Amino acid sequence: MPTIVLEDGTTFGCDHDDTILRAALRAGLGFPYACNVGSCGNCRFTLEGGSVQHLRADAPAWSDRDRHRGRRLGCQAVPLDDCRIKVRLDPEAASTHRPVRMRGRLTNVVEITHDISEFCFALDGPDDFVPGQYALIEPPGVEGARAYSMCNLPGGGTWCFQIKRVPDGAATGVLFDALAAGDDVSIDGPYGVAYLREDGGRDLLLVAGGSGLSPMISIARAAASGPSFPDREILFFYGGRSPRDICGEEMLAELPGYGELIHYVPAVSEDSDGWSGATGYVHDVVAGALGARLLEMEVYFAGPSAMAQAMQAMLNETGVSPEHMHFDEFY
Ligand SMILES: Cc1cc2nc3c(=O)[nH]c(=O)nc-3n(C[C@H](O)[C@H](O)[C@H](O)COP(=O)(O)OP(=O)(O)OC[C@H]3O[C@@H](n4cnc5c(N)ncnc54)[C@H](O)[C@@H]3O)c2cc1C
Ligand code: FES
Structure with a gap:
């Protein structure tokens, strides 16, 4: 497994099929991020040694300027060998529960409106999360994972997601039209920093x-x-x-x-x-x-x-x- 070394000497392992951001979060580090899908740019880092492959060459937050300056997106960068990287860690970004890659079996789908349905998946791993967080789902045959936020509460072994159909959407097309109860998908989570805080009762x-x-x-x-x-x-x-x-x-x-x-x-x-x-x-x-x-x-x-x-x-x-x-x- 490739080793990723930060400027301050912190190291963590990252599988060949994992991204540097997710591996860092699995290791308990506060690697900054938000969307996890290449759009916000919060996970940008500088590659100082070694090599990575970017999952999405067309990630919206990865500019030509970034490419020329050796900057990569943590949520898209998969290491090809050991890497040295520069990034400013943020304790606020550290996981509430370390994300785990699991399988989720679709148990039921309930229609909410003409274009929103709730999809529930029984997990073969831990269902811990803090309300407000999301998971990455990989519907079969779709390139790349999509983020969906849980609508239920942890504790029942299931994560449920209220999902809006996007016209001609790749992932929502599969979720709404092809997936049936009993089918399973890859689910990776929990992720996200916009979760419910104990906030002094405001x-x-x-x-x-x-x-x-x-x-x-x-x-x-x-x-x-x-x-x-x-x-x-x-x-x-x-x-x-x-x-x-x-x-x-x-x-x-x-x-x-x-x-x-x-x-x-x-x-x-x-x-x-x-x-x-x-x-x-x-x-x-x-x-x-x-x-x-x-x-x-x-x-x-x-x-x-x-x-x-x-x-x-x-x-x-x-x-x-x-x-x-x-x-x-x-x-
Ligand atoms: C943090 C977060 C939470 C979200 N929670 C919800 C939710 O609870 N409910 C809900 O309905 N939607 C949610 N979304 C939106 C959802 O993730 C999808 O963008 C939406 O369902 C459209 O996906 P699609 O594939 O059907 O549409 P498409 O139009 O086919 O794809 C659109 C999205 O997929 C991205 N994408 C395209 N190619 C790739 C690739 N190779 N790898 C990764 N991404 C790619 C695009 O940048 C775009 O964001 C959330 C998004 C984020 C960032
Ligand atoms: S977390 Fe948003 S671009 Fe990587």
Whole structure:
């Protein structure tokens, strides 16, 4: 197994079929990252010796400039031999539970909306994770892994994912159209740093756009059974394009305190025919509804890049400090 050596002398092993980022996280190191699929650039490092192969030559976050300067993406770099690398470790990125490569057997699929379904996989390995985290799934025949966030809670040997079908999407095409109960897939996890924190009992704001439903539901479920719940509110905003996209309320309604301590606000941004609820982009709806109260809340959000970036800009403008913002941008 190739050995990876960091500038400070730290070493870890990385299998020939693993990436430097994931091997570092499996070894308990705080290798910085977010998406794990080559899009955010947080896992960039400098290769100072040895050689690696990049899984995705077209990874969006890997620029020509990076290539010329010897920079690689940790989530894409597979070592060909021993390597010396330069990267600044961040203790915040270290795994809550060291990620494990497992097999997951599809047990059931439940339709949530016209294009979102929940897929549950029974694992042949540990099911530990912190709500808000995600796993990498490799549907058969699809090149590369895709990230999907768990919507359930750990403890039952199963990870469930609420997944939105992407038109002509390679992975979602297989998940929705080809996979049947009893089939199995590779699942690697848990990953992700936008997980539920014990945060001193601040009120929680959870904001999901489209496919961002899954991690926000998991966080709501965990928070509603957590130690500080009776003393704080959970506000859940969900944004979709049209009324038929709206979902999530039925899951929250099963939680204790729904309607008193847990509140759900759906918003539609485009087609509001027959809709009597909030309209507009979900970040604007959140800003209009909460204003300066945002400064007192712990904020979690997930969804497509445009939504996540708009949320971040709105929170920055309002003065919410980064330590109270936790999010995943879905690429
Ligand atoms: C942290 C995170 C969590 C996510 N959680 C969820 C979730 O809970 N629910 C949900 O519905 N979606 C989630 N997504 C989005 C999901 O991972 C997929 O991008 C989405 O399902 C579309 O995949 P597709 O293959 O069907 O579409 P495609 O259009 O075929 O592929 C789109 C995505 O795959 C990437 N990709 C293309 N080729 C490769 C390759 N060779 N290797 C790796 N990646 C490649 C692209 O960069 C793009 O991001 C999440 C994304 C991230 C980053
Ligand atoms: S973690 Fe590697 S590019 Fe996002």
